Amino acid sequence: MRLAVLFKFAKVLMISRLRSTRRSIVSKSITSRPILIALIGIVLFVAGLFFGYETTVFLSFGGAPLTGPVAHQLVVTIFGGIPLFLIGFYFTMGLLWEVNASTEAESTDAINWLPITPGEYVAASALSTSYTYSPLLMVAFGYSLPIGILTGNLAGFLVLIPIALLSTSIGSVSVEILRSALASASTAFNRLGGRITVIMRIVGIILILLVTQLLFSGVFLIQIITSLVGTAAAASFVPVFWPTLTITKLLQSDFLSGAGFLALSVALFLLLSYTALSFRAKYWAVTPAAIHFAGAGSVSGPSRLGYIGLSSSSIAMLKREIRSATRRKEVIRLMAIPIIMPIMISFPAIFSPAPSSTSGPAQIDPIFLVIPFLFGIGLGALFLGMTSIGQEGRRLWNISALPVSASMLVKSKLLFTSLVSSIGLALGAVVSALLLHASIFVVLGFLGLGLIVILAEASLGIAIGSRFPDFSDGPRPRFVTIVGSIIGALLGIVEMAIMSLPLVLSFVLRTFLAIQLPLQFVLALSGAVGGLLTWTAYVLSVKPIDSILAELPN
Amino acid sequence: MATSGPAIDVSHLTKVYGPTVALNDVTLSVGTGEVRGLLGPNGSGKSSLMKTIMGLTKPSYGSIQVLGYDVRASPMEIKKIVGYVPESPRLYEFLTATEYLDFIADVRGLPYEQKKERIARFVDALDLEGKQGDMISSYSQGMKQKVAIIGALLHRPRVLLMDEPLNGLDPKSARLVKELIHGLAKEGVSVVFSTHILEIAEAICDKLTILQAGKILAEGTSKDLRENAGLPGSGLEDVFLKLTGTKGVEDIVEALIR
Numbered sequence: 001m002r003l004a005v006l007f008k009f010a011k012v013l014m015i016s017r018l019r020s021t022r023r024s025i026v027s028k029s030i031t032s033r034p035i036l037i038a039l040i041g042i043v044l045f046v047a048g049l050f051f052g053y054e055t056t057v058f059l060s061f062g063g064a065p066l067t068g069p070v071a072h073q074l075v076v077t078i079f080g081g082i083p084l085f086l087i088g089f090y091f092t093m094g095l096l097w098e099v100n101a102s103t104e105a106e107s108t109d110a111i112n113w114l115p116i117t118p119g120e121y122v123a124a125s126a127l128s129t130s131y132t133y134s135p136l137l138m139v140a141f142g143y144s145l146p147i148g149i150l151t152g153n154l155a156g157f158l159v160l161i162p163i164a165l166l167s168t169s170i171g172s173v174s175v176e177i178l179r180s181a182l183a184s185a186s187t188a189f190n191r192l193g194g195r196i197t198v199i200m201r202i203v204g205i206i207l208i209l210l211v212t213q214l215l216f217s218g219v220f221l222i223q224i225i226t227s228l229v230g231t232a233a234a235a236s237f238v239p240v241f242w243p244t245l246t247i248t249k250l251l252q253s254d255f256l257s258g259a260g261f262l263a264l265s266v267a268l269f270l271l272l273s274y275t276a277l278s279f280r281a282k283y284w285a286v287t288p289a290a291i292h293f294a295g296a297g298s299v300s301g302p303s304r305l306g307y308i309g310l311s312s313s314s315i316a317m318l319k320r321e322i323r324s325a326t327r328r329k330e331v332i333r334l335m336a337i338p339i340i341m342p343i344m345i346s347f348p349a350i351f352s353p354a355p356s357s358t359s360g361p362a363q364i365d366p367i368f369l370v371i372p373f374l375f376g377i378g379l380g381a382l383f384l385g386m387t388s389i390g391q392e393g394r395r396l397w398n399i400s401a402l403p404v405s406a407s408m409l410v411k412s413k414l415l416f417t418s419l420v421s422s423i424g425l426a427l428g429a430v431v432s433a434l435l436l437h438a439s440i441f442v443v444l445g446f447l448g449l450g451l452i453v454i455l456a457e458a459s460l461g462i463a464i465g466s467r468f469p470d471f472s473d474g475p476r477p478r479f480v481t482i483v484g485s486i487i488g489a490l491l492g493i494v495e496m497a498i499m500s501l502p503l504v505l506s507f508v509l510r511t512f513l514a515i516q517l518p519l520q521f522v523l524a525l526s527g528a529v530g531g532l533l534t535w536t537a538y539v540l541s542v543k544p545i546d547s548i549l550a551e552l553p554n
Numbered sequence: 555m556a557t558s559g560p561a562i563d564v565s566h567l568t569k570v571y572g573p574t575v576a577l578n579d580v581t582l583s584v585g586t587g588e589v590r591g592l593l594g595p596n597g598s599g600k601s602s603l604m605k606t607i608m609g610l611t612k613p614s615y616g617s618i619q620v621l622g623y624d625v626r627a628s629p630m631e632i633k634k635i636v637g638y639v640p641e642s643p644r645l646y647e648f649l650t651a652t653e654y655l656d657f658i659a660d661v662r663g664l665p666y667e668q669k670k671e672r673i674a675r676f677v678d679a680l681d682l683e684g685k686q687g688d689m690i691s692s693y694s695q696g697m698k699q700k701v702a703i704i705g706a707l708l709h710r711p712r713v714l715l716m717d718e719p720l721n722g723l724d725p726k727s728a729r730l731v732k733e734l735i736h737g738l739a740k741e742g743v744s745v746v747f748s749t750h751i752l753e754i755a756e757a758i759c760d761k762l763t764i765l766q767a768g769k770i771l772a773e774g775t776s777k778d779l780r781e782n783a784g785l786p787g788s789g790l791e792d793v794f795l796k797l798t799g800t801k802g803v804e805d806i807v808e809a810l811i812r
Contacts, residue, residue: 299656299670316660319653320646327648327689394644400610401640402661403633550629552610 002120009116009124014132037131041138048142055143056150075151076251079160082140083167083243089136090171094129094178118281122273125179126172137168156251166265167243173272180279236261239268313404317412324391325420335384335420371503373428374450375496378457381421382492385461388413389545390469390479397552406546410462410538417458418451425450445523452530453499459537460495464488466544471553495533502526559622561586561713561744562607567616569602569768576602578768579616584746589739591759592748595798599768600748601641604715607746608638620713634662637711639719641748643702647691651682651701654690655708662709669708676704680727695722703731714738714745720754732758752790766798 011034055078059071116124141161148157235241242265250258303315310318325335392399399409428450429443468484480488502525509515562584569577577599584590592600605611607618609629618625620632646654652673659669677686680700690698699722706714714735720728735745735758749755755762756776764771764779772782776793780786783793795803 299652299659299666299673301666312660312663316657320649320657323653324646324648395646397610397638397640397644398646401608401633401636401638402658403630404661405630550609551612552605 006120006124010127013125014128041135044135044139045142048139049146052143052146056147071151075147075153076248079144079156080244080248083163086164086167087171087240090168091174093133094175119277122176122276122280126176129172130168137164159250160247163243163247166269170269173276176276177279180283242268318415321412321416374453377421377424377450378453378496380424381417381454381457382461384417385458386465386488387479388417388462389465390471393471400549400552406542406549409545410541413462414458418454421454449523449526452527456495456530456533457492459534460492463537463541466541499526499530560584561621563619565617568614569606570614575768580770584744586744587739587742589735589745589759591755591762593755593762594765598765600765601717604717608715635711636713637706639702639706639716641717645690645698645701650689651686654701655704658705659708672708696724699723712743714743716747718748752794756790764797772797
């Protein structure tokens with residue numbers, strides 16, 4: 001392995017990834033001077049010191065001794081949690097990168113035709129991932145140092161350093177395996193061809209996102225293991241826990257077990273590295289998609305959607321949106337958002353014991369319990385809407401050169417975003433009916449309110465996306481600027497708060513003043529507010545889109 | 555609002571991108587059924603001129619009329635009657651060729667029978683038969699160019715703007731496109747055509763316009779340009795190099811291979 005090539009290549013990979021993801025002043029500075037990442041790490045280390053010190057102050061609150069058993073248990077929890085968190089963070093960041101990367105950019109990647117060995121590639125790529133996210137490692141070190149010193153666990157901190165480094169390496173190398181596996185799977189899917197590829201890709205990406213969200217949720221894992229084996233000790237058999245167990249066993253003065261888990265952790269890293277290298281050697285380059293659709297050689301006839309008043313242009317635009325969303329890898333993950341978001345947000349509610357409408361004295365309507373679900377659906381629709389304009393990318397000229405008005409484009413985006421988000425809503429309706437034992441009336445109310453939430457949030461998203469579009473076609477397209485994302489997220493939450501005001505008001509009136517407003521009236525009021533917000537956002541979207549169509553981004 | 559005047563009338567057009575002046579006081583007139591060739595070094599403003607005529611970018615100063623329609627006031631009318639092929643077109647790679655052309659035809663409001671017949675005819679003529687069900691992402695540069703050309707011609711445009719349309723085309727397809735341009739011009743279609751291949755420009759264009767640094771350097775028939783350059787018996791390449799001030803090519807080459 002040529003070390004000079006390795007470091008140079010790692011630097012190039014890091015710079016290209018950062019430049020393709022962010023275009024702010026900060027990222028420009030970082031990519032022109034990568035040493036800034038180390039400086040940011042130092043700053044965060046200092047910040048971590050402060051928070052670590054504050055934690056010890058909190059631990060000693062009420063005069064509890066910092067060397068007592070309670071403090072010791074907390075130290076074990078904090079120090080033990082760091083390796084698991086680091087593996088999860090590095091893996092998730094790498095996974096998100098892969099899911100977002102466009103196949104077009106991957107297949108033309110220069111590394112595919114440069115004289116670089118698989119070993120050099122794997123090492124450089126893992127190194128670049130580790131260095132890019134190293135500020136997180138630094139904040140973890142800064143946070144744990146004062147805790148280690150002040151609780152008399154300095155030795156524990158010193159052990160934590162190599163274990164944390166090993167954890168980041170495990171996370172980074174795991175991503176390399178995933179990269180090659182996805183490349184291989186992608187090629188295999190492409191060979192299958194046709195619509196089955198499209199469906200498998202959608203389902204696959206949604207499942208990967210869901211499973212990885214859960215995989216690194218420690219609580220979830222422990223729950224599964226405990227339910228399977230009956231004891232949390234079963235965690236010893238899960239490799240992702242080994243670095244964590246190393247540190248916890250050593251802190252508990254169980255040196256033999258600690259050494260055992262350390263050996264297992266190192267072995268895990270070596271095994272993952274070997275697997276990554278083998279996979280990379282076998283599945284070197286991504287094969288570009290060459291999907292053939294059997295029925296796609298003939299032109300489409302008149303659509304049934306015409307009977308509901310849609311023009312041929314509108315139907316064509318909608319069909320294009322659906323095909324884009326189901327065939328572009330970087331868009332599929334956006335389509336998954338309105339489905340995943342409500343599941344993740346309402347996850348605790350779903351897995352809590354099922355509430356009953358007669359269980360408590362307050363007699364809370366189940367419709368109030370589905371509010372977190374609606375919140376998730378709304379956020380999903382918002383993000384999908386925000387990215388809908390930037391998705392056009394460098395292909396925008398296709399629309400600009402056609403007689404397509406801004407209002408037609410907004411309507412097609414709104415229709416498509418709402419359709420996709422409705423999948424999440426349908427899931428919500430099923431959950432409400434099955435898990436919350438909601439009545440038909442409540443389910444219908446949920447669906448009606450959900451549709452209004454979707455329309456309002458999607459149109460707000462489009463309004464934001466049209467003002468802050470990001471048309472750049474990098475390996476990891478963003479579709480909306482960072483400023484736009486932040487403003488959109490804030491406005492989206494405010495909008496949902498405004499829409500839920502009638503519900504909150506009715507709850508307050510019922511709880512504190514015993515005034516019962518009819519639920520139909522409350523829902524209708526919320527719907528009216530949502531309708532007004534939808535119309536306002538629609539009107540606000542048309543003008544900026546008109547400007548975009550009249551002036552292609554240079 | 556059709557007009558008996560020039561098909562394209564560009565008057566004192568200036569286009570500024572930040573500190574860069576892409577077009578500087580360009581005035582140009584293209585007649586009905588005329589094939590106008592745009593020549594110029596890379597970055598001379600050819601693509602910017604076409605984009606501005608098409609209404610894809612706003613003029614900073616000056617005015618453009620296409621068949622009597624003002625680009626700023628009636629962009630939709632212009633998009634209905636103009637066909638446009640950009641330089642290195644980025645198509646919807648996630649669609650098949652048929653799906654892409656179907657989309658274009660539907661947005662342009664072509665009736666089903668006409669759409670079916672025209673797509674089939676162009677696909678067959680440009681040798682895309684049998685591949686039209688594949689996703690565009692698997693196409694070569696030349697095949698993508700063919701799809702873009704078909705997309706620009708489906709609705710029988712009255713004005714065609716083609717930015718280096720022969721890029722990547724095989725000889726048969728290039729010949730076909732050249733003949734097509736001739737044929738369309740005879741039918742009264744006005745064509746603005748940019749290229750770096752000077753022989754092609756000379757062979758199919760009625761008039762040539764040479765742009766450099768956003769300004770019109772020379773305009774007229776190839777004979778006019780030769781006289782303008784003071785090289786009456788020379789090839790168009792020598793005329794182009796002289797007018798654009800490109801000197802000492804031989805010296806540069808010698809230095810490069812040394």
